[in-house]
Amino acid sequence: MIKEAKNPVLEIHDLTVTYHKKPVLWDIDLTIPAGSLTGIIGPNGAGKSTLIKTIMGLIKPSSGYSKIFDKPLDEVRKRVSYVPQRGSVDWDFPASVFDVVLMGRYSDAGMFKRIRKADRELAMDALQKVGMEKFSKRQISELSGGQQQRVFLARALAQHADLYFMDEPFAGVDAATENAIIDLLHEMTGKGKTVVVVHHDLQSAIKYFEWILLLNTRLVASGPVTEVFTSELLQKTYGGKLTLLTEIGNLLQREGLPARETK
Amino acid sequence: MNAFWIITTGSLVAITCSLLGCYLILRKMAMIGDAISHAVLPGIVIAFLYTGQRDSMVMLFAAALTGVFTTLLIELIHKKGKLQTDASIGVTFTLLFAIGIIMISVFAGQVDLDQDCVLYGEIAYVPFDVWLLDSGINLGPRAIWVLGGVLLIIIAFISLGYKPLYATTFDPGFAFTIGISIPLWHYLLMSLVSITTVASFEIVGAILVIAFLVVPPATAYLLTDDFKKMLMISSGIGILTAGSGYYLAVALNGSIAGAMAVMAGIFFTLAFFFSPSHGLLFKKLRKKRALLQGHEEGATTI
Numbered sequence: 001m002i003k004e005a006k007n008p009v010l011e012i013h014d015l016t017v018t019y020h021k022k023p024v025l026w027d028i029d030l031t032i033p034a035g036s037l038t039g040i041i042g043p044n045g046a047g048k049s050t051l052i053k054t055i056m057g058l059i060k061p062s063s064g065y066s067k068i069f070d071k072p073l074d075e076v077r078k079r080v081s082y083v084p085q086r087g088s089v090d091w092d093f094p095a096s097v098f099d100v101v102l103m104g105r106y107s108d109a110g111m112f113k114r115i116r117k118a119d120r121e122l123a124m125d126a127l128q129k130v131g132m133e134k135f136s137k138r139q140i141s142e143l144s145g146g147q148q149q150r151v152f153l154a155r156a157l158a159q160h161a162d163l164y165f166m167d168e169p170f171a172g173v174d175a176a177t178e179n180a181i182i183d184l185l186h187e188m189t190g191k192g193k194t195v196v197v198v199h200h201d202l203q204s205a206i207k208y209f210e211w212i213l214l215l216n217t218r219l220v221a222s223g224p225v226t227e228v229f230t231s232e233l234l235q236k237t238y239g240g241k242l243t244l245l246t247e248i249g250n251l252l253q254r255e256g257l258p259a260r261e262t263k
Numbered sequence: 264m265n266a267f268w269i270i271t272t273g274s275l276v277a278i279t280c281s282l283l284g285c286y287l288i289l290r291k292m293a294m295i296g297d298a299i300s301h302a303v304l305p306g307i308v309i310a311f312l313y314t315g316q317r318d319s320m321v322m323l324f325a326a327a328l329t330g331v332f333t334t335l336l337i338e339l340i341h342k343k344g345k346l347q348t349d350a351s352i353g354v355t356f357t358l359l360f361a362i363g364i365i366m367i368s369v370f371a372g373q374v375d376l377d378q379d380c381v382l383y384g385e386i387a388y389v390p391f392d393v394w395l396l397d398s399g400i401n402l403g404p405r406a407i408w409v410l411g412g413v414l415l416i417i418i419a420f421i422s423l424g425y426k427p428l429y430a431t432t433f434d435p436g437f438a439f440t441i442g443i444s445i446p447l448w449h450y451l452l453m454s455l456v457s458i459t460t461v462a463s464f465e466i467v468g469a470i471l472v473i474a475f476l477v478v479p480p481a482t483a484y485l486l487t488d489d490f491k492k493m494l495m496i497s498s499g500i501g502i503l504t505a506g507s508g509y510y511l512a513v514a515l516n517g518s519i520a521g522a523m524a525v526m527a528g529i530f531f532t533l534a535f536f537f538s539p540s541h542g543l544l545f546k547k548l549r550k551k552r553a554l555l556q557g558h559e560e561g562a563t564t565i
């Protein structure tokens with residue numbers, strides 16, 4: 001079930017990605033509507049991170065292409081921001097929380113210009129949004145895993161982009177913070193920004209997202225959450241794992257969503 | 264006056280190397296300085312055979328090219344051969360250095376270079392090699408001009424390229440997504456390491472160059488959590504090292520470069536034990552205090 005978005009910010013055409021000749025993404029065609037909070041959902045190894053990395057130009061596809069705001073990525077880099085699944089940085093680097101978030105201002109401020117006061121304020125703002133302003137002077141290794149994740153989120157927020165890709169931003173983040181950040185993301189999409197989030201928890205996915213991609217090497221579905229979250233499509237995505245499907249069945253019942261919507 | 268020139272020369276080398284070294288150790292490439300300082304030897308010999316001069320811009324340029332070539336070769340072996348970076352560095356620089364040594368011995372009659380000079384240099388001669396203008400004006404030691412020029416280039420490079428250098432060092436993935444070219448900054452940095460290494464090692468010797476590239480930055484790393492401060496502290500330690508090393512050498516009547524390297528090691532050892540943030544001593548004290556505090560808090564809440 002692949003639905004065309006009316007006003008797409010992102011389109012992907014015939015995208016295939018292989019690692020060592022083994023396909024990881026197979027012939028993906030999709031669109032994502034502007035101003036949506038979109039969830040990418042699928043089992044481990046489904047290619048979710050690979051999809052985002054390919055869109056961000058970090059991995060070269062074997063075939064196909066993607067367009068953002070109807071342009072190739074290189075022309076619109078400033079408007080796109082990416083939070084990787086696991087910050088693969090050296091945590092012992094002499095950098096404070098604030099230093100990291102300030103990097104989010106680098107491209108707007110101009111790569112060879114001085115950082116202005118306004119940039120510092122925007123960085124501090126972003127820190128506040130993830131509830132980390134008290135830690136601004138901390139060295140980054142002196143943070144918990146969830147706090148580290150929030151710092152990288154703040155760096156992305158500081159970029160003031162129009163399209164965000166966040167790869168499991170809530171991994172290790174506590175429930176209160178997750179709710180606060182989801183509210184924040186909704187506020188951003190309300191202002192016309194688009195946020196694409198890789199997410200594992202099916203239960204909260206129903207509440208969070210307007211648009212959903214179900215991915216397992218192939219694109220199983222792409223469309224509004226109410227049309228995509230059917231047990232049939234979920235079963236297809238997760239390959240009919242028994243316990244999981246029972247869980248989803250219960251879930252769909254509780255949420256009162258149509259388990260098998262017929263269009 | 265000689266003491267002044269020697270300490271100034273040592274300080275110029277120390278600051279230049281320390282600044283670059285801060286980037287190198289954080290990029291886990293501390294030993295690339297070692298590799299480049301040895302691997303440029305064949306490049307220097309070739310340039311020397313062509314121009315017949317020792318201290319020409321051509322030689323610096325040839326060395327920089329060889330340096331970049333060395334880093335390319337290291338990357339190639341690492342990527343295509345799937346060999347770890349440190350092993351690729353080892354393979355590359357020993358091979359190139361050996362080729363350089365063979366060239367020197369083959370062209371011994373024509374080449375006024377010897378291994379000892381390359382490895383150990385002779386900073387004590389710096390004051391005597393002065394730059395005299397045709398009109399007879401004495402502009403001071405030539406080394407000061409060369410090293411001063413290199414230092415200015417490095418400072419300009421670091422202040423102009425601060426953001427891209429910081430981003431590519433700390434988080435190359437992020438740097439890429441905001442459109443910074445990772446190879447561009449890598450090779451710019453490597454060219455400057457090559458130029459610095461070559462400009463310095465003839466004067467102070469390769470071993471002191473390596474010491475300055477690694478030890479003051481490592482010391483500063485132990486003393487601060489702020490990268491800008493790390494740059495400044497390592498330069499400061501570099502100057503202290505050059506100064507104290509000179510007087511140690513005078514006191515012992517020994518090698519100046521050797522004494523400077525020893526002082527660098529002594530400062531590192533001091534930081535290792537007594538650094539307020541990372542030192543072993545304060546870490547222990549802090550742990551003890553935290554434990555005591557924990558006990559007190561525990562006592563009051565109960």
Ligand SMILES: Nc1ncnc2c1ncn2[C@@H]1O[C@H](COP(=O)(O)OP(=O)(O)OP(=O)(O)O)[C@@H](O)[C@H]1O
Nearest residue numbers: 019020024042043044045046047048049050051085
């Ligand atoms: N660098 C790599 N080299 C080879 N294979 C890889 C590489 N990275 C990922 N893969 C493979 O590609 C497939 C997709 O990986 P990807 O990281 O995109 O999955 P994912 O959907 O993000 O999974 P997760 O939920 O665990 O994050 C996996 O089968 C993985 O083994």
Ligand SMILES: [Mg+2]
Nearest residue numbers: 048049050085
């Ligand atoms: Mg992933």
